[in-house]
Amino acid sequence: MSASFLSPSHLELRARARAAFVPLEPQGHVSDAQLRDEVARLGFYPYLVPSQFGGVLPKVDVLSLCVLREELAYRNAAADSLYAVQGLGSHPVLLAGSDDQKKLHLNRVARGECLFAFALTEPEAGSDVANLSTRAEKTSGGWKLTGQKKFISNAGVASHYTVFARTGAGPKGISAFIVAAEAKGFRVSRQMELLGEHPIGELVLDGAEGELLGEEGQGMKLALGTLDIFRSTVGAASVGMARRALDEALSYSKSRKQFGAPLSELSAVQALLADSAVELEASRLLVHQAALTKDQGQARVTYEAAVAKLFSTEAAQRIIDRCLQIHGGNGVVKGAAVERLYRDVRALRIYEGASEVQRLVIARHLLG
Ligand SMILES: Cc1cc2nc3c(=O)[nH]c(=O)nc-3n(C[C@H](O)[C@H](O)[C@H](O)COP(=O)(O)OP(=O)(O)OC[C@H]3O[C@@H](n4cnc5c(N)ncnc54)[C@H](O)[C@@H]3O)c2cc1C
Incomplete structure (x- = not known):
């Protein structure tokens, strides 16, 4: 057998995931919401957060995520995307959230009780993301976000969006916010259909309430x-x-x-x-x-x-x-x-x- 970077615990994870993901094999139409629930039921979200917040390992292990994504994508590209974007959207909370934000959101991520999205791209800011124009304004009670986002995976099925918005000029004037799907002024304006299977859409924020993640200007x-x-x-x-x-x-x-x-x-x-x-x-x-x-x-x-x-x-x-x-x-x-x-x-x-x-x-x- 070839040498490998995988430890015995990675190999055990691979065997477990390989068996668990067989039912994800696409068979006819499954809605994004059904797929969201199916992926949550599989029980692999704890790998996206540290054990302190309900995870399996003391810290997020990227090699374990690679093992899981290889097995997910082998079966079902949409399920793989759903899982990965839960991690992409919630990781900024782990990196910069307050103790309360981490405790609240990350434990729910591990249990599959919420689904995150990562909202960076805009109609006029793709590869050049530092040029984004969604803006966040401070109010007496918090922050209000206004702008548009495009190509946001998990749009429509996510419960929380990590939204990057401008609080000042230049790349250092971008901050990150958590916006709840039910926030007033927030809506998924369009579900997009792509070449491949992928839950994705566009967002409109019209004075939507957001919770600042970390410090102002830390977004990029x-x-x-x-x-x-x-x-x-x-x-x-x-x-x-x-x-x-x-x-x-x-x-x-x-x-x-x-x-x-x-x-x-x-x-x-x-x-x-x-x-x-x-x-x-x-x-x-x-x-x-x-x-x-x-x-x-x-x-x-x-x-x-x-x-x-x-x-x-x-x-x-x-x-x-x-x-x-x-x-x-x-x-x-x-x-x-x-x-x-x-x-x-x-x-x-x-x-x-x-x-x-x-x-x-x-x-x-x-x-x-
Ligand atoms: C399936 C899918 C899922 C996505 N999910 C998310 C998500 O969850 N959240 C999110 O925020 N975004 C998401 N995106 C957006 C994605 O990150 C952008 O599409 C990507 O960064 C490219 O931006 P663009 O599409 O605007 O292309 P553009 O920036 O317009 O670029 C078009 C092409 O021009 C070329 N190009 C651009 N810049 C350069 C350069 N500097 N040098 C050389 N060539 C260049 C490249 O060939 C590029 O493909 C998703 C996109 C897709 C297709």
Whole structure:
């Protein structure tokens, strides 16, 4: 067996998750709300918070999150996104919330009694997030937020939104707030339908009440600190999708016969399978390396996570494309697992920083 970054407890978690996630295999239409409840019932939310707040481990273990996201994405991309965004939205509370905010929200996250979203992107501020224009104004009783957010995963099913809004000028004039879904002046203005399965939508804030997280002006630091953890887990999700595609292609190539023999006996098909296996193994190593570097105490892993996300999401697209090719016409029939994976994997090269932005981050690190 190959050497691995995974400890016996990670391997145990992987085996448990692999068995638990089988029922997530897509079978017909399931609403976002049904999926939200199903993911909560699986009971893996405690991995998103430390044991002090109902979690399993003393601190959030990024490698465990990578193990979980690989297994979730292997089965169901929408379930993977739902789970990951609960972490993305609630992590700023862990980083900067008051004792009361942490106690209240994080225990509920662990029990799956609430669902968080992470609301940073706006119609005019995507890759250039520091240019966001949603503003927060101090009132006698707290803060009121006004603006629009776009591409917000978990919109419509979340109970709480971590919203980034302007309290001053420039990147240091951005602060983070918790906005409850039922807050007056808050609404999900549109549920978006994407190429792949993904609960997502747009938000309108019209004087919506928000609770400040941490200090004024800390918003960008909190957003970047959170993305630093979750970016390697996006890579893990792409590994899960690619592994599923390879499993599908292995099985199909052994059963489909052409020219009197299974496709798997054709050297051209074997080369497609071999190239896919090599890229899959390399992706997982990079993802686990970035996660472990964080877990071993390195404060920021911006470079390692960018390398892992860039390589693994781009490789997953190539792997899934090859595996679909092995299926011939059957690969593009709606409902085939590879057809679904082909659609689901595409967004991973865009969200949490497009590949081109990851290249910039990597180059900046190299050039100093
Ligand atoms: C499925 C999905 C889920 C998402 N979930 C969330 C969420 O939960 N919360 C949230 O806040 N946001 C979310 N987003 C938004 C996501 O983070 C943005 O889409 C992403 O940052 C890119 O922004 P944009 O779409 O506005 O593209 P733009 O910023 O307009 O960029 C378009 C393209 O231009 C190129 N480009 C841009 N900037 C540069 C640069 N500096 N150098 C080189 N090339 C560049 C890239 O090719 C990029 O893909 C999600 C997006 C998707 C697709």
